[in-house]
Amino acid sequence: DIVMTQSPDSLAVSLGERATINCKSSHNILYSSNNNNYLAWYQQKPGQPPKLLIYWASTRAFGVPDRFSGSGSGTDFTLTISSLQAEDVAVYYCQQYYDNTYTFGQGTKLEIK
Amino acid sequence: EVQLVESGGGLVQPGGSLRLSCAASGFSFRNYWMSWVRQAPGKGLEWVVNIKLDGSEEYYVESVRGRFSVSRDNAKNSLYLQMNSLRAEDTAVYYCARLEGTGWYYNWGQGTLVTVSS
Numbered sequence: 001d002i003v004m005t006q007s008p009d010s011l012a013v014s015l016g017e018r019a020t021i022n023c024k025s026s027h028n029i030l031y032s033s034n035n036n037n038y039l040a041w042y043q044q045k046p047g048q049p050p051k052l053l054i055y056w057a058s059t060r061a062f063g064v065p066d067r068f069s070g071s072g073s074g075t076d077f078t079l080t081i082s083s084l085q086a087e088d089v090a091v092y093y094c095q096q097y098y099d100n101t102y103t104f105g106q107g108t109k110l111e112i113k
Numbered sequence: 114e115v116q117l118v119e120s121g122g123g124l125v126q127p128g129g130s131l132r133l134s135c136a137a138s139g140f141s142f143r144n145y146w147m148s149w150v151r152q153a154p155g156k157g158l159e160w161v162v163n164i165k166l167d168g169s170e171e172y173y174v175e176s177v178r179g180r181f182s183v184s185r186d187n188a189k190n191s192l193y194l195q196m197n198s199l200r201a202e203d204t205a206v207y208y209c210a211r212l213e214g215t216g217w218y219y220n221w222g223q224g225t226l227v228t229v230s231s
């Protein structure tokens with residue numbers, strides 16, 4: 001199975017500052033035939049289901065503010081929040097969908113400093 | 114509006130069985146792969162299973178293979194998860210989710226809690 005490892009496990013950032021979350025895959029999840037990275041990012045707040053932020057590693061989902069961006073390729077990926085807002089406090093997860101069995105990272109808890 | 118509503122969770126003893134249901138509405142259910150994703154209390158997300166449009170293909174996480182069985186009834190717009198030989202480590206909120214494109218999830222249910230305990 002493909003293992004997804006996020007870093008850090010938790011992060012505290014000041015309002016208006018940049019937050020960066022990393023996700024590393026144990027396997028290359030760039031599909032050479034279409035040049036797409038099979039990676040998504042989610043935000044989850046307490047008591048709620050996850051919310052899709054990014055798919056194909058860098059495509060923002062409908063309605064997601066442009067302060068959220070995804071980057072990376074192959075095995076190393078990053079979710080960046082350019083200017084942290086109070087409502088961004090949540091746990092963030094990456095997910096690979098490269099093969100028939102999907103896996104999530106362990107999650108990164110984002111708080112306000 | 115897409116809606117996914119899970120039901121069937123509850124308290125069950127180790128070794129017991131439970132059947133979860135997910136009622137889908139607001140979209141053409143037969144045209145989408147569907148999934149179950151779970152989350153143990155205070156823990157991260159774990160993908161459990163995918164089922165193809167017509168139920169002809171299923172993919173499971175290793176930890177539930179042989180114990181859990183997914184099915185769907187496209188006439189009733191419903192997804193199911195039959196869980197047998199339940200263990201304490203199966204305790205989690207189980208989410209029903211619609212699979213988009215080749216593997217991400219935009220629409221999720223609110224989840225149903227399964228507790229395995231004596």
